[in-house]
Amino acid sequence: MRDPYSVLGVKRNAGQEEIKAAWRSLAKAVHPDQNHDDPLATVRFTEAGRAYDLLRDPEKRSRYDRQQREAEFRRMEQMRQREAERKARTEAPRASGEDAEDMIARIFGVDSRAQQARPQAQPQQQAQAQQQAGAAPAQEARREAEDQPGEDAMPARNAAPGATLISAIIRRIRSGRARIEKAPDLVADITVTVEDVLNRVRPTIETPEGQTIRVPIGAGTTDGQVIRLRDAGHRIENLRRGDAVITVRIAPGRFRPDGFDLKVDLPISIENAVLGCETTIEGPLGPIAVTVPAWSGSDQAIRIEGEGLTRENGERGDLVAEIRLLLWEKPDAKMIDLMRSLREGLYL
Structure with missing residues (x-):
């Protein structure tokens, strides 16, 4: 469904009276009875009705606005995350003695050093056993050599060479493929x-x-x-x-799903809306008798229980018939005189 505010042509902070006025104006302009030559008139009228149904209900409108804000927030967060990742890929490698494995661990978020340390644990233990079996003088000489801070003990590079970096990336890609x-x-x-x-x-x-x-x-x-x-x-x-x-x-049609309820338009004439009437509406599975109360307006609806969609427990939602006032196809002189007298304060 398109943005209901855009459908009705109102701002997001519009009040209920403004929304109602916009709906009435739009419904009159796109009503199928007024646009016989337009095959999309029914679709536009249905879309306008769904937009008005959502915005006139404070709870539904609040939920929709909250979902839109959350969606916009998630979109902005994703844009910021992509921008940060783009900057991380284009910035120069850190000159802090970071080798290829450390760099790949930083990019992929995995400690590759720890992964390499596990398979080397056994050879290191074997080397320690051999050292313990050797002569004590050799051990003392080795300790003295390790205690001297020579040039070979200092970091020999500030950044990973290109070939080493490429090799580390290939190993990372291959290890990732194995998990698919x-x-x-x-x-x-x-x-x-x-x-x-x-x-x-x-x-x-x-x-x-x-x-x-x-x-x-x-x-x-x-x-x-x-x-x-x-x-x-x-x-x-x-x-x-x-x-x-x-x-x-x-698919959009005569019935508009609202959860498990179904909404449908019930067009009636002005005299039937004022005096009330008995009529029949075509439900999803056949005709249904409906009683229209006296003095019913376009902002009222008649709820028919058990004629909606089926829930998982077997129960069905309701069919909600929304009243839509219609004028006669041809002007009626008596009705025109009556409306004029009411508006101008004249009495026949």
Whole structure:
């Protein structure tokens, strides 16, 4: 869904009255009954209705604003992290006696010295045993030589030579490759209708290898849900097969998913909105009788329990019929006179 503020054309700090006025103006302009020649009028009207539903509810609006702030914060953090990594790659090596292994350990965040020390532990123990078996004078001579701070004991370099550095990088890459055991996951989206979800239709996707996979759609499925199918992703020789990660998208139409509830427009005329009426609405699985209370406006809705999407426990959400006032196709003289008298204070 696009940014609801952009859809309605209001600022993020807009008040409820401004949002309501923007919705009424937009709904009147894009209503399908006023745009018979526009095939996308229904989509725009539905999008405007979803935007208004989100922004007029303080809790939903607050949650949406918080999610947008968090997403923007994460995006800025990622940009700062990438910039820091770019600077780290381009800056000159530190001139502090750092050799190739130390440099690679700093870049990759792993102590390569400790990794090399483990396989050398056994040869060092053997060398110590041989030294202990030797003559004591030789040991004393060795200690005296070690106690003298000669030139050979000082660091002989300030930075790692290029060949040593390249060799250390190659060893690091090879050791990283050895840990790869699984092929990449197959990431895809599938688009279904509300009727598909209720009827548990199993849509299909095709893998790059030409294999067809059926995606299970059933109880608990909502818009944006991610389904993971084990061992159904990419195939690479000598690697375990990846998973298929499928995101379910419910196509926009007459019904607008809101969690497990379904929202639908209920257009009624002015006289029925004022006086109330009995009407029928087409639900996802068939027609449903609806009672419209007297004096019902476009900001009111009628909740029909148990006609929404199915939850994992088998229970169903509700169908929420949102009232939309419509004028007659042709102007009515009596209605015009009545409205004029009400506005101007005249009584017939």
